Amino acid sequence: MSDLLLKVSGLNKSFFGVRVLRDVGFELTRGSVLGLVGENGSGKSTTMNILGGVLTSDSGRVELAGEEVAPANSRDALALGIAFIHQELSLFPNLSVEENIFLDHFPRRTGRLPFINRRILREQAKKALELIDLHVSPATQVMRLPQGERQLVEIAKALTRQARLIIFDEPTTSLTARETERLFEIIDRLRGQEISIIYISHILGDVLRLCDNIVVLRDGRVVGTGPRPDFTIERLVTLMVGRAIDQLFPERDPGSPPRSTALSVRNVSQPGIVKNVSFDLKPGEVLGVSGLMGSGRSELARILFGLDPYSEGEIRVGEARLPPLAPRQAMDKGLAFLTEDRRGEGLMMEASITDNIVLPSIVERSSGFLYWLKPTALGEAARGVAERVRVNTKAIERTAVRTLSGGNQQKVVIAKWLLRAPTIFILDEPTRGIDVGAKYEVYKIINQMVAAGAAILFISSEIEELIGMADRIMVMGRGEVRGFFERAQFDREALMKAALWD
Amino acid sequence: MSRLDSRTLILIALRLAPLVLFVVLCFAFGLFSDRFLSLANFRNILTQSTHVAVMAIGMTFVLLVRGVDLSVGSVMYLVAVVMGLYLSDVSLFVSIPAIMLIGGVFGAINACFITGLRIAPFIVTLATLFIGRGFALYLSETKMVFQSDTVQALGRTSFIGLPWAIWIAAVVVVAAWITLTQTPYGRQIYAVGADPDAAGKAGIRVRAITFSVFCICSVCAAIGAMISVSQVGAAAATFGYQEEFPVIAAAVLGGTSLFGGRGGVFGSVFGAVLVQTTSNGLVMLNANPYLYPLVNSLIIFVAAWVDGRRRILTERLEQRKIRVEA
Numbered sequence: 001m002s003d004l005l006l007k008v009s010g011l012n013k014s015f016f017g018v019r020v021l022r023d024v025g026f027e028l029t030r031g032s033v034l035g036l037v038g039e040n041g042s043g044k045s046t047t048m049n050i051l052g053g054v055l056t057s058d059s060g061r062v063e064l065a066g067e068e069v070a071p072a073n074s075r076d077a078l079a080l081g082i083a084f085i086h087q088e089l090s091l092f093p094n095l096s097v098e099e100n101i102f103l104d105h106f107p108r109r110t111g112r113l114p115f116i117n118r119r120i121l122r123e124q125a126k127k128a129l130e131l132i133d134l135h136v137s138p139a140t141q142v143m144r145l146p147q148g149e150r151q152l153v154e155i156a157k158a159l160t161r162q163a164r165l166i167i168f169d170e171p172t173t174s175l176t177a178r179e180t181e182r183l184f185e186i187i188d189r190l191r192g193q194e195i196s197i198i199y200i201s202h203i204l205g206d207v208l209r210l211c212d213n214i215v216v217l218r219d220g221r222v223v224g225t226g227p228r229p230d231f232t233i234e235r236l237v238t239l240m241v242g243r244a245i246d247q248l249f250p251e252r253d254p255g256s257p258p259r260s261t262a263l264s265v266r267n268v269s270q271p272g273i274v275k276n277v278s279f280d281l282k283p284g285e286v287l288g289v290s291g292l293m294g295s296g297r298s299e300l301a302r303i304l305f306g307l308d309p310y311s312e313g314e315i316r317v318g319e320a321r322l323p324p325l326a327p328r329q330a331m332d333k334g335l336a337f338l339t340e341d342r343r344g345e346g347l348m349m350e351a352s353i354t355d356n357i358v359l360p361s362i363v364e365r366s367s368g369f370l371y372w373l374k375p376t377a378l379g380e381a382a383r384g385v386a387e388r389v390r391v392n393t394k395a396i397e398r399t400a401v402r403t404l405s406g407g408n409q410q411k412v413v414i415a416k417w418l419l420r421a422p423t424i425f426i427l428d429e430p431t432r433g434i435d436v437g438a439k440y441e442v443y444k445i446i447n448q449m450v451a452a453g454a455a456i457l458f459i460s461s462e463i464e465e466l467i468g469m470a471d472r473i474m475v476m477g478r479g480e481v482r483g484f485f486e487r488a489q490f491d492r493e494a495l496m497k498a499a500l501w502d
Numbered sequence: 503m504s505r506l507d508s509r510t511l512i513l514i515a516l517r518l519a520p521l522v523l524f525v526v527l528c529f530a531f532g533l534f535s536d537r538f539l540s541l542a543n544f545r546n547i548l549t550q551s552t553h554v555a556v557m558a559i560g561m562t563f564v565l566l567v568r569g570v571d572l573s574v575g576s577v578m579y580l581v582a583v584v585m586g587l588y589l590s591d592v593s594l595f596v597s598i599p600a601i602m603l604i605g606g607v608f609g610a611i612n613a614c615f616i617t618g619l620r621i622a623p624f625i626v627t628l629a630t631l632f633i634g635r636g637f638a639l640y641l642s643e644t645k646m647v648f649q650s651d652t653v654q655a656l657g658r659t660s661f662i663g664l665p666w667a668i669w670i671a672a673v674v675v676v677a678a679w680i681t682l683t684q685t686p687y688g689r690q691i692y693a694v695g696a697d698p699d700a701a702g703k704a705g706i707r708v709r710a711i712t713f714s715v716f717c718i719c720s721v722c723a724a725i726g727a728m729i730s731v732s733q734v735g736a737a738a739a740t741f742g743y744q745e746e747f748p749v750i751a752a753a754v755l756g757g758t759s760l761f762g763g764r765g766g767v768f769g770s771v772f773g774a775v776l777v778q779t780t781s782n783g784l785v786m787l788n789a790n791p792y793l794y795p796l797v798n799s800l801i802i803f804v805a806a807w808v809d810g811r812r813r814i815l816t817e818r819l820e821q822r823k824i825r826v827e828a
Contacts, residue, residue, distance in 0.1 A: 075705035
């Protein structure tokens with residue numbers, strides 16, 4: 001039981017000059033379960049991606065059963081006996097269970113001929129499914145299985161590859177309570193078979209129940225490690241969030257809160273996505289939205305802006321009701337939405353800054369019933385907002401957005417919405433992946449807008465940022481509102497607990 | 503859970519839509535033409551649809567990995583020209599492998615641009631559509647290219663009561679079915695089509711597979727060309743012109759998705775028969791020839807619409823859930 005399977009030491013990794021892992025190290029014995037916890041962006045995924053062969057480290061050592069390894073891709077990792085079960089499962093819904101399990105090592109008929117031996121395939125798949133207590137026909141299409149069973153198929157796949165180490169990344173987020181129970185039973189059984197597990201989860205209760213040892217990461221560093229009895233939920237939360245505030249936030253006049261409501265959301269639900277979300281957003285207010293990844297924050301934002309449907313409830317802007325799936329109407333009512341996916345959804349990467357900025361306003365700013373474009377006027381307007389947000393380049397007509405830094409790209413996205421002078425601005429992770437200086441400028445722009453009477457819905461994974469910027473914070477979890485915190489009640493641990501507890 | 507069931511029902515209905523269309527068409531044509539519903543005519547339809555069926559099978563491979571090949575009609579003409587001009591004196595045992603090789607090379611050129619330079623298949627094959635036909639027209643000097651007697655005999659004679667065309671198509675059908683369903687390669691094609699990124703992560707050689715399907719498609723186009731040219735005896739400058747339309751339509755009508763990952767061999771054969779039935783029926787009805795393209799495009803529209811609906815529905819079934827409703 002006590003022999004060492006995995007030893008990680010001195011792991012470092014940087015992305016674009018930003019260090020995301022600093023000297024990470026931990027050990028894992030055979031047949032034990034290691035819990036890995038930390039906030040979003042604390043380096044959990046990066047560490048696991050290095051083990052799973054998705055990324056390579058800048059420096060550091062990974063030893064598997066005493067041998068140094070450096071898997072270059074997931075295939076390598078699998079050959080070494082490391083199976084990584086991602087949050088987004090990598091099964092193919094159009095193939096059957098058995099085909100998914102054996103996709104890259106089908107049992108073959110005689111010798112070199114490339115024909116699948118269906119009989120052996122069926123037998124081996126049945127055996128693998130029995131190991132995990134999944135009683136479905138191996139010929140079932142994965143499309144027809146519920147999420148929980150798909151997860152089990154992934155485990156079966158790992159087992160047929162003689163995995164020695166299985167990494168689970170947030171395995172329970174889309175499972176029902178019963179499916180979760182079943183998963184834990186199977187993990188227990190795997191432990192008995194000398195298979196080691198790394199279990200990543202935000203659900204601290206599960207981690208404490210399941211794991212033999214726990215490693216806590218914060219800002220890419222190991223800040224706590226030890227056997228399970230050393231930890232309580234309180235201690236884990238303290239370790240996860242306990243960091244000094246290293247960002248400054250620009251001053252803002254609190255002003256007197258207006259009585260009117262800019263955006264009113266009542267009992268908005270969409271099956272499987274959000275449930276009974278209600279809140280009011282006032283002009284001149286910054287409402288922070290906190291929650292873990294997958295808590296429904298971004299999904300709520302998309303619903304509010306009309307990009308995704310909602311089946312129940314009501315969204316009102318002033319007196320007018322916003323129907324589902326009507327982004328154009330939402331824009332006309334003064335809504336703007338800064339997406340978390342800047343490259344994919346927020347910008348046309350190859351187009352110029354000007355073209356990006358004028359895009360959402362192009363109809364309103366054209367003339368006559370034929371909507372002639374007015375390039376000069378549009379260019380002027382774009383220049384105006386670009387200067388307001390201080391985009392760091394002069395030649396905005398000729399500079400492709402692709403060539404800008406992350407911070408400047410984000411400013412372009414903000415500028416394009418500013419041109420429409422929105423009264424309600426939904427910001428989904430506006431400072432993700434931009435440097436400290438640019439962050440500060442984004443905060444200043446937000447404050448300017450608030451001073452001008454705009455209402456801001458500020459979604460962020462960084463609790464400090466919300467504490468620094470928001471008037472109120474709404475915490476979400478599993479698609480529901482977990483609670484509201486007024487400025488006087490802002491406390492990192494309390495916010496984190498609200499997000500974590502079920 | 504009744505809503506889930508109704509979605510599944512709609513999916514089944516959509517899958518059966520082409521079959522319903524086929525029955526309705528047969529009924530309608532049969533009503534207006536007494537010759538249509540005869541055994542001889544169906545045998546005729548089957549024989550005429552063989553070249554489209556073979557090419558649609560090749561197209562299925564490409565569509566399965568989310569690609570498309572617009573150049574099949576040009577491959578057809580190029581092969582017919584080469585056969586008539588340069589391979590008229592050799593036996594079929596030489597000429598058939600030779601034209602398959604030509605098809606393979608043509609497909610490899612397509613595949614090089616697509617997997618090597620990562621240009622969209624639509625653009626690459628649109629270009630080779632013109633290049634292929636242009637090159638063949640240069641060889642034929644736009645003249646009618648007549649085929650040798652052996653080739654023409656292949657189109658006229660039968661083997662155990664069935665035309666050779668049907669036997670050739672049957673061989674292609676069986677080979678393609680085995681490849682797609684009974685080999686690791688075939689199952690990996692489906693995986694690549696469902697999610698190329700995930701397939702790469704699962705250790706599948708996505709580019710090699712993409713490369714190979716374009717070769718298979720062009721080889722099938724070459725075989726289709728041989729079948730077709732053996733039936734008509736000569737290749738005019740318009741031989742195979744716009745043939746990509748019925749071929750893609752046949753595959754899509756047969757349930758192969760334009761979005762990849764779904765479809766199969768038998769569906770494509772059925773689609774080819776359906777397309778040919780329409781043309782045949784219109785001839786039987788003495789319909790105005792100018793109506794043919796209209797009817798054909800209507801069928802393609804129906805096929806694409808059904809495919810689109812199916813995709814939307816399956817996507818909804820697949821949608822990621824954040825919370826689990828009790």
